[in-house]
Amino acid sequence: MSPAAQAFASRHRVKWWEALPWIAGIAAFFAFPNYLSFGTQVLVTILFALSLDLVMGYAGIITLGHAAFFGAGAYTVAMAAAHLGWTEPLSGLAAAALVAGAIGLASGYVLLRTQGLTLLMLTLCTMALLEEGANMGARYTGGFDGIPGLQFAPLLGAFPFDLLFFRSQYLYALAVLFACFVLVRLLVYSPFGQSLTGIRENVLRMHAVGAPVRARLVIAYGISAALAGVAGALFTQATAYVNITTLGLDRAAGVLILLILGGHGRLYGAFVGAIAYMVLEHVLAKAYPTAWQLGIGLTLMAVALYARNGILGLAEAVSRRFSSRRA
């Protein structure tokens, strides 16, 4: 087998370092017992960024409205718990995935015939419509203030959520993230995932070889929306509230920024980006609220100009340079 073919044949195999994030995740549980609330937020954000990576990094769909699905999942769980008494967490996640996925499929079916700035605007408008809907339907959604003080049944009937130390929430989020990650990893290395990458790289050629481009994109969009919905549901279950910021442009732009910062189209970019962005924000934002925004702005400009593949892209370039020198 030629080296190139070998690389293609073996790249889906699990490498030793892929265990590191999960070991770190479990280690963090014991090392930082006082920061588990923050850790849970990071895990939720990683999952959200991962769902965006599927559409943006792999399928090449640029969207500014991904928080629509995060919010859809969050509101599904919150409204089911507040109005229907449906407080079982795991089935809540499934319901959130179904609702968000359905919205994703429906909106993707309509929107994905466009591209570029038009698509960006259409996704933004879809999200704004949902946000306005949540704002207006105050009887069901709590309007601008959202629904605070939700009660959820204990996890698997044995582990209650505690809002003081977030112990069960953290492990729950870690487990859900792991399950979703395995799913996404399988997906991007499957023939389906390969065809998404093909569409990103050269749409015309994919049309020419007879790939059903639009159907593939819509399905990827739907799957990604469902994952974002799971992230939103996790957010609501962990923090026991939902409000309108789960649907806002801030959240959509924030997740886009941190994914690019980490490096899109490479699975672990979501991890690196979410951790780097949120830790920096957590540490700096309290001390220098204005300078923090300045720093984020400068970082973004630098990434757009010099490091288009984010932190992981830089790391790859550095390691490639080292290995080529050794050879």
Next chain:
Amino acid sequence: MGFVNLAHGAFAMLGGYAIVLAMQHWGWPFPAALALGFAAVAVFSAVIERLLYARLYRASELDQVLFTIGLVFVIVSSVTLAVGPETQTVVLPEWLRGQTDLGFIRYRTYSLAVIAFGTLIMAMLWLGFERTRLGAKIRAAVDNRRMAESLGVDVRRLFTLTFALGSGLAAVGGGLGAEILGLDPQYPLRYLAYFLIVVAVGGLGRVTGVFFAAALIGVLDFVLKIEFPQGGTMFIYALTLVLLLWRPQGLFGRRAA
């Protein structure tokens, strides 16, 4: 120019600040302050364009979006640091206050002046783009940069000029609108969606398109908010959604070749 520039609102805000501060601290009259805002922002944006934007003309839309969002953050926080987070107020000169009798209706003088001035600028822009040599060069360079360069058009200089002009006009817009829209450091982020909607609906690269889209959206948004106050901003987004699905290239945009 075919660049996804989310920082346009930030230039408008900078212009607004330059105008307001020139009037407050140096006691400049309103028209002179407007001219100063235009000139200051045009020069500033020309520098930024030459140094930074020029590297990204051939980059993907994603990189352009990212870069300009970053620029917005930088400008927003710089202004907050330098001037402070509070809202700035514009003190209008005597001759623009009060109301004017138009014969059939009495209306705010300032609003009338803004409408007249805006129409004048639009007319000049339209004439400039469609009827002058410079406008023809710009349109040619946007449509096919390499061909225009082959024919001897200095596209680099042309784009810098166009960009400076666009940002300067944004500055004037920021100054004129400050009285109506308010002026504070969060301004570019708050109106980002509106600017984008107007441009996307009007169609890129069409001055007349932007004008009609702005008028259409402004009027519809206003009327619908009065008629159905409970609808909030929902209509504007729904409308944009439908319009863009119907005509992805914008109402007046040309079909992509």
